[in-house]
Amino acid sequence: MWRVALSALLSHWRRHPLQLATLLLGLALATALWSGVQAINAEARASYARAAQVLDQDRLDSLVPARGLTHIGQDVFVTLRRAGWQVTPVLEGQWSRAGNSVLVYGLDPFTAPAGSLPDAMQGEGRIADFIAPPGLAYAAPQTVEALQGVAGLPPLVATRGMAPGMLFTDIGIAQTLLRAEGRISRLLILPDQPLTRPALTDIAPALERRAPLQQADTAQLTGSFHLNLTAFGFLSFAVGLFIVHSAIGLAFEQRRAMFRTLRALGVPLRVLVGLLAAEVMLLALAAGLVGVALGYAIAAALLPDVAATLRGLYGASVSGSLALRPAWWLGGLAMALAGAGVAGGQSLWRLWSLPLLAPAQPTAWARASARALRWQGAAAGALAVIAVLAGVYGSGIVGGFLLLGALLISAALALPGLLALMLGGAARLARGPLAQWFWADTRQQLPGLSLALMALLLALSANIGVGTMVSSFRLTFTAWLDQRLPSELYVTARDMAEAQRLHAWLEPRSDALLPIWKVEGTVLGGPAEVYGVADHRTYPDNWPLIVGRDDVWQTLARGQGAIVNEQLWRRAGLSLGDAIPLPGGAARPLVGVYADYGNPKGQVIIGVDDLTGLYPDVDRRRYAIRTDPAQVPGLKTALVDEFGLPADNMIDQGRVKEISLMVFERTFLVTGALNVLTMGVAGFAMFTSLLTLSTMRLPQLAPVWALGLTRARLARLELGRALLLAALTMIVAVPVGLLLAWVLLAVVNVAAFGWKLPMHVFPTDWLWLGVLALAAAGLAAAWPAWRLARLSPTALLKVFADER
Amino acid sequence: MEQGRAMLLKVEQVEKSYQSGAARVAVLRGIDLALAAGETVALTGESGSGKSTCLHLCAGLDRADAGRIAVAGQDLSGASDATLARLRRDTVGLVFQQFNLIPSLTVAANLAFQARLSGRHDADWAARLADRLGLSALLDRYPEQLSGGQQQRVAIGRTLAARPALILADEPTGNLDEATGDSVLDLMLELVAETGAGLLMVTHSTRLAARLNRQVHLRGGRLA
Incomplete structure (x- = not known):
């Protein structure tokens, strides 16, 4: 009996290979993005562990x-x-x-x-x-x-x-x-x-x-970065699950009549549910294996950039090549099975509780359910409250991600209700029978398309949110670099004697010679660098302070205070006037805080005389030179001629900026790649939903065709409907994305990196994204519409024949 | 009822009602019915008289509120879902007005389906049935490629291929035109006679009902 019933259930997939491909591809894509990110994280953690084990230091x-x-x-x-x-x-x-x-x-x-x-x-x-x-x-x-x-x-x-x-x-x-x-x-x-x-x-x-030494140093510093990646991987997985949920749900709906027949012919409910659960798991396993393989490819492609990012941001060395670790591929398979279980669970439960004599027509996918919308709206409201509570009372990166998750899911759940309201409003304003039919029919299609539209909303919001965050960061960072790197040339002597000779030689040949001297140690429980600055107008003119006393630079020069970077200020919860304990036991009162984007460590700045007094053996080989920019090439040549200084020991301002910006761009390269992949998955979700729905649309379209609309016009209307829904989703995505950006900039970044950034908006980017969303929706709807336009009249007439 | 034949179906004082909005509507108000092996009985009545409900109760697809139903000696009242499923699989054959074929299986697979499910598949018998039902040339087609009459012939073949002791048919020709319906019913009665099964057929056509051994009429929830 089991074998016969199973073959009947599986025969559905033989007759609907496209639907099978959709399900497998959706789950495979979701698993791929998730396991790809996990593979990168596993590789990085293994590298940190290896580094910590050197000489048994752990x-x-x-x-x-x-x-x-x-x-x-x-x-x-x-x-x-x-x-x-x-x-x-x-x-x-x-x-x-x-x-x-x-x-x-x-x-x-x-x-x-x-x-x-x-x-x-x-x-x-x-x-x-x-x-x-x-x-x-x-x-x-x-x-x-x-x-x-x-x-x-x-x-x-x-x-x-x-x-x-x-x-x-x-x-x-x-x-x-x-x-x-x-x-x-x-x-x-x-x-x-x-x-x-x-x-x-x-x-x-x-x-x-x-x-x-714990692995702490690197692992803690990079933890936030990996959490960010994991969050993105999870978002992609969630978007992928929308496809799987949609495909499994549709397959269940289409087979409702078959389920009823099987039960009427003597297949017990338990056997039927067991077989369907096994079917879902079997498909999940197959898709999971493909997904893990794809994930490996994604990870292998992204790992070199991630390694460069981690090196640039945190100084952490991560292998640029990928090893096949059981932990992540087994984890990937488990996620595929769990995801399919979640996506199929609702359908299985529906079948379990479905009375044997319930109507066998597919209903859930074709009929709007006001009750479901109300439930969804209530869940969206509850999640919005959780988001507000997480924003007000939550702390740290976990609080930030809870806020993000609740916000995104709340918006996704609220979307069908919002769209129904908009379409209802449009229907009331519509004049003429065709327009009225179009709006009413679009509203009726909403339940079938809502999962795909929710996936699209998540992808668009994530894109706007992350894009705004990265662009705001870039704008702030470049402006900050211009201010922060005023010196035209930076030189490092090979030893102390050479440093003294350099100082003597450079002093008359430059506008100013600013020491870049530092010691490293522990400040307020974390690794930190203590720098000394000269009493020179370069600093008050160019260093932006977040907060500070009026006489900051004079106080430093007098050796009576210290300023710290934003990261240390936020991490230690410092206020102006607090004592900053320096390595070795001295302490200075806090007189200011400066922005220091991209630095994972705490930093303290005191006067240079204060520094040499506290740390007499500080490394004094490095200087920043203020001079006319036009003089820099000549000065470099002279330094080579006079001292034989290697090129690596002289670096000009342009090069420092170039390196900093390169590190910055690489940092967000991976985020950008994941963003594009998530958009791709959402586009695919839309395509599969439209394609599968198109097979169930004939009973609604055939009467309109019979009343005088050509198939080509119906196809154009179908295309227009997809574009309209994508455009409305984009409109909802903009405020959600901006809220997401604000959370990333003001909550997650502060918790993850220790700095807060001003938010800038980029409407042109939204316009491009809107065009992209419309293109994705247009492409997704093109094939179903083309099929409709070429559908034979016999197929449409069959609808009426079946009604006899 | 003919003496000396095994009793296949016994319905005693069966009641059934449904909730309809705030009101509870009584559909069956204590009916009694018996059917022996080889006997064909037509259950007639107007729309909404409870004919299909009665058939569903006899098939174990639904449960009676009161009374007793026994199929081949098995009391359905307290039977578990698994027992009812086994009964439908091994003892009862159902023919529906809507055919209820499995759309993703070919005609051949649909014909053999219930017989294989009950472990009584006989390839020769299935082939003979296909031949008798005029389906031999259509075995590789899918249900959607058949006409309504052809689909109902497949549904009847599916039931008979498993050689059930009791066939319950719910308006099996209700979706077919008169000529096709007549020919399908001819075939069904012929094959039922050949297999010696008992048949309870719901219909509201007195013309078709007259062709069976006995007719019982449902009115106001009671057998007239």
């Missing part, structure tokens, strides 16, 4: 410089080892040349924890090659490939399983590469220590003991 305590010191002297390591402390030195720093940048990791192979070194180092003679100049450097294969032909590095050995963007080398070789002779970044404390050893405070009082 397990071992470490000793770091205290009281504002920037490094540990090698002699301190020797003292500790002699005193019995089992420690191993680590030197870490960024090495850059000719546009290539890599994190150099120097270690001592003799004292490093067993098993923590790359397997490739275990070979015979490898240790000798590793420590003797020019040494060896181990790196991930893609990093080795990226560094091919770059001069100045030791021979590279490709090693699988290493974090990308990182080089392992001997500490001595690393000290040379990083020009940090005799310096150590930190000492790792090995697990096995002698029972008795002198206290740390006695033999190395300038060191502080720290708990193991």
Whole structure:
């Protein structure tokens, strides 16, 4: 019985291959976007985990410089080892040349924890090659490939399983590469220590003991970015589910008569529901597999841009190539099954509760239900209330996304009711029988098209919202860059002696020489940089302050205050006058806050004299030069001639802006790609709904045809109806999208990145989007309309024959 | 009712009413009916007299408010949905006015459907039936490609292919013109006689009803 009943159920799909394709493609697309995003996230998290596991840093305590010191002297390591402390030195720093940048990791192979070194180092003679100049450097294969032909590095050995963007080398070789002779970044404390050893405070009082490095740094910083991606993936999945819901619902409606016949012929209800559930799951599994494969392709295409974004925004290294991880493809399949379950659940429940003798005509798809609209309106109202509550009382990124989700779903649910109101109004104004029929018929089509229109609304709103956010950000960011980068040239000396000579040489040849000196440390519980600024008009003239006292710059110059970036200000909930504790124990009152877009870290600025007083060994090699822009090329040539300064050590303002804008554009490239894909999915939803509805439209169209309208005119009216509904949806999408943009700019961005941006509106973009929506609707309606125009009169006459 | 034949259907004091707006409308007010194997009975009555309701109750498609119905000795009153489904699958054959063929299956698959569902598929019998019903040349077509008369012949073939003990037909010629309806009924009665099944047929045509062994008339919810 099971087999016979199942073959009857499945025969529906054989006769409706297009509907089957719609269902499979809808679910596959939804799964693809979701699993693609998850694949990217999984790859990034794996990279962070690999980086944190380097030298077992995620397990071992470490000793770091205290009281504002920037490094540990090698002699301190020797003292500790002699005193019995089992420690191993680590030197870490960024090495850059000719546009290539890599994190150099120097270690001592003799004292490093067993098993923590790359397997490739275990070979015979490898240790000798590793420590003797020019040494060896181990790196991930893609990093080795990226560094091919770059001069100045030791021979590279490709090693699988290493974090990308990182080089392992001997500490001595690393000290040379990083020009940090005799310096150590930190000492790792090995697990096995002698029972008795002198206290740390006695033999190395300038060191502080720290708990193991969590993946926290990178993972926390990038968490918001991944959450954004996940939210977008989920939105795409939800839009895709509209297609699946529509296709499954339609397949159930079309088979209502068959279900009744099967039950009348003796198939028990339980068996029927079980078979249909199995059918849905089988289709979901097939579509899920295709979706996961598509997702892999999407992720592989987007990953290099995501990796570049994460590197640019957060300095996080993520592999640019994708591994097939069970976690995400199994997750993708589970989402496909769950999505199909959600989409099919309502239909299965309807069948379960359907009386055997209920009318078998497809009703739900063809008949407007005022009750359903009322329920939907009530749910939309409830969600709107949740959105308002989340906006008022919610906090953090979760509150922001709750607000976004409730807002979008509320708008989507309210759409059919709003459209019904608009169409009802138009019908009342209509004059002439054809116009009256058109409006009434359009309103009658609404339930069948509402899912597709809701999907279109979500996609359009997301597009307007994200587009407004990105464009507002771009406008603010470029204006901010113009202000923030007033200096014409930035130079970095190779060592302190050269820095002194440069200073002496440049001073008479420039309008001003502004130090860019900084120390890094922990401020108010988070990683931060402390900069010193000179007392020069460049700063009051060019640095936009969000809040600040009138005499900010004079106060800094006097060493009596500090200003912080917006991120730190918001994160720590600071007010003007609050004490800012600086690394090493000093504190300065807060006198101002400045915008600092794109920086994940907290930043504090004090006067340069104050900085050198607090941190005498601060790195003083970097300067910003104010000069006539026309002088910059000559000055660069002179610096090369006079000092032999490499090109990488001189960077002009234009180049800095170019790099910053490039990072910015790449940051939103992925968002843009997901935006386009979501629009594509929504367009497809519209197409499938119109196509499947067109097969059920004949009983409504045949009488109008019989009364004297040509098939071509009916087809044109069908096309016009699709365009009209898309246009009305676009009109609703604009305020929803703007609200979405406001939430992204004022709530999510603040929670995710720590900065708030002013909102700008771009009506021309909406116009383009409107044209795109109309084009999508037109394309979606074109084929069904063409089929109608070419439909044989026999097919239309059959409607009357069936009525006998 | 002929003596000595097995009793296929026994309806005793069956009542059924429906809610219609605020009022409750009594459709059947205590009817009694019996049908033996090989017997053909016409159930006649005006529109809304409860003929179809009576047939649905006998098929286990709906439940009576009061009274007792037994099909092939099986009491339907307290039977579970699964038991009723098994009864329809194994014992009862239904022929509908609207044909109710499965649109996505071919004529051949529709003809064999119920027989396969009940595990009694006999290819030779199905082929003979198709031949007798004039469907042999149409086996690969789909229902939408057939005329109303042809569709009803497929529906009758589907029922007879499973050799049910009791056939319940709800105005099987109601959707057909007179000539086609007559020829379809001829065939059905001929084949019912061949298989020895009992037939209860709902119709409001006294002309057609006269062609069956016995006629019972429903009026005001009672058998006249």
